[in-house]
Amino acid sequence: MSKFFLYLRTSTFRKNLIAALIFIVVLFIVVYFGLKIYTKHGDSQEVPVLKGLHINEALKILDKAGLEYEVDSIYQMDAKPGLVIDQDPDPKSHVKGGRTIYLTIITQSAPEIAFPEIVDKTFIEASAILKNHSLKIADTTYINDIARDVVLEVKFSGQVIQPGRMVPKGSRISLVLGNGRGDSEVDIPNLVGQSVEEAKFALAGLGLTLGSISFSDNSRDTLNARIVSQSPDTSSHVISIGSAVHVTLAMPSAAPTTPVNPTTPQN
DSSP, X not given: OHHHHHHHXXXXXXXXXXXXXXXXXXXXXXXXXXXXXXXXXXXXXXXXXXXXXXXHHHHHHXXXXXXXXXXXXXXXXXXXXXXXXXXXXOTTOEEETTOEEEEEEEOSSOOEEEOOOOTTSBHHHHHHHHHHTTOEEEEEEEESOSSTTBEEEEEETTEEOOTTOEEETTOEEEEEEEOSSGGGEEEOOOOTTOOHHHHHHHHHHTTOXXXXXXXXXXXXXXXXXEEEEXXXXXXXXXXXXXXXXXXXXXXXTXXXXXXXXXXXXXX
16 A cells, blocks of 8 residues: 555656646547537527428528428328428527428329228218218219119219229219109100190100190191190199190290190190
8 A cells, every 4th residue: 555655656657647637638628629510519590481482482592591401292182282381490490500401392293092982872971971081072963763862873084983993182073863753753844835746755755745735726726836835834843754744835926925824625
């Protein structure tokens, strides 16, 4: 132990101690200033506001500021393609020069999704399913079917579409629905102004027949006379297939300007 204390009093120990202290001081100075240079201490800048700008304008701002960037994209319906909708770091935060700014923009190309099964669904159910799949209803048409407001057929771009087919997100879909009347009823045609032969042809095409014929004048000319009224008229909207439509005739010169109800039918 006494030798240790004697060594502490030697010049060799003092030289070693001084060298160690100098080494520690130099190491501290190198590390301190090295970290400042590496981390660019005091070299910061404010992140510009890029959200809401078009991507081309945003990139010009970043290039001028000396900031790096990475761009990701998502699709949103009814949004302007190329619009910056998010950025990281947030606007007006302070970052070092050369920092990477992450941008999210709206892409122009819509991703595709598998078309859902909506046939035999009610219109309300089908509307909800299409909305959940980011699809829109273009228009609806009705055909005779006993199932009222039930989807019977689905069309995309004028073509019938089957479940599972890939379609762009946001596509507009046309629906064919049942009108609840079934195949036993048809719309009542408007026969006013037609001849008897023309009326017979129009009625036959709908599965209807020409009923009794009456006259509002004394012409009794079924060849040249024209229909001035009918029963039932179009206000009844629909009629059962096979039913008869009764008409009243008059010569064109004698035809009243306002249709009249048929008089007593004549066979």
